[in-house]
Amino acid sequence: MLDQSLPHKLEPSWMVDDKTFIFPDWDTIAEVIDGRYEEELLQEVYAQLGRLWVGGLRQQFGSEYQLVESNKFFLLSKADEQTAAEALRFLEQCLTRIHSGLPFVPECLGYGKWPVLCLEGDLFYRYLNDYCSEDEEASATVGGVFLNRGYGHFAMPDAELSRYSAVFVHELTHAILHICDLPVWLDEAIAVTVENHITRECPYELTRELIRRHRDYWTEQNIQTFWAGHSFWSPDDGQELSYHLARFLFAALYQGGTTDPSLVSDFVSQSKREDAGQEAAIRCLGIDFGEVLTHLLGDGKWAPDVDILASLLRKTEDSESDTSEYPHEEP
Incomplete structure (x- = not known):
């Protein structure tokens, strides 16, 4: 007969031993x-x-940390009760808005809540x-x-929840994607x-100075990175310019507002890392990334090269850790 009672503890045999903090083997x-x-x-379990x-983590982190929860989230922080409640409301609203804006992502992403x-x-x-893997350390940036x-969750260096909105939205979107x-x-x-779209904190712009910087930085070789x-x-300008170039390309998908948004959704759902989405862009939108980038970078071979990508992506797979951390350094 299957169990009907909820678990009341995490069994010692479920734990990974060689970690600093409580680390279940999910x-x-x-x-x-x-x-x-x-x-x-299973959702309730x-x-x-x-x-x-998360309650066990709270005990390890110290009594100044408080655990509160909402329908979809656990929040562990040192924030006061009102600030924590506001943060939870913001997270719930963001989750709803992100799902409504990303129709190509299934709404059910697993059991439990988001810590x-x-x-x-x-x-x-x-x-x-x-x-992190043995030869890595968490980046200070x-x-x-x-x-x-295992149990996917978020971490951020803001115990008092002093400025959380942009990071919450950004990382929650990554998690859903x-x-x-x-x-x-x-x-x-x-x-x-x-x-x-949600915070209005990072509007997109394309200035002459940014165009100059892009043209100075990108080459037919390093564009593959x-x-x-x-x-x-x-560690150089590449990080900032990569974020901006990504936004330039994403804006180009809409072709000045003339593209049916459903076609962009089709493109996103069919995009593959192996060719950086090039084939899906041609098939769904009639857009060639190499041609798009000539408008920004000038003449050159700017399209994804699947052979070079295969080599670079193998290196990525070989060096991946258990984090899906993203540098939060947009221009």
Whole structure:
């Protein structure tokens, strides 16, 4: 007979030992839970498991951290009660608005609730290090991160919730898009576009100075690092210009407002990392990325090169950690 009672603790055998903070092995838990409960109970069961887990983290982080929850979120922070309640309302509203604006993403993305951990700087980076591979450390430039191992959740270095709106929207959009496995440039373009649509904090502009900087920076060789997503981590101007170039391309998809938005949705849902979405753009929109970029960068071979991309993407796969963190450094 299947169990009807909710879990009341996380079993020691469900834990990963070599971590600084409580770190459930969600694959092991799924093997146990999915065979113990009816499917209609799994949402409530995983919400309870998340509650136990985040509650355990709260004990490790200290009594100044408070755990509150809403219909879809757990929020762990040092914020006062009113600020935390406002943040939860904002998150719930964002989730609804993002789903309504991204019709190509399924609304059901898994069981449980979204945990949001708002931590002080040093604690934030120590927490992230549990999700990095042995030869990595959490980047000091990360403004927020969606951690996609097991029970997907968010972490950000803002324990008091002093300025959370843009980061919440940006990372929540990434989390929702994660199931689509989009090309990085497209994932980032959508995230920043949604962020601006909701917060109005990062309007898109194309100035003569930005055009000059793009033309000075991009070459027929390094443009492939943009298509592969590597340039978004560049320590030089490449990071800022990559975000801007992604937005330039995304705006071009709409061809001055003449493109049917449903065709853009078709393009997004059919885009593949292997060619940075080039084939889908031609098929759905009649747009060639190489031709689009000539308007910004001048004549040249700017289109994605699938052979070079294959090599670059293999390097990405070899070096991936358990984080889906994105540099939050838009221009």
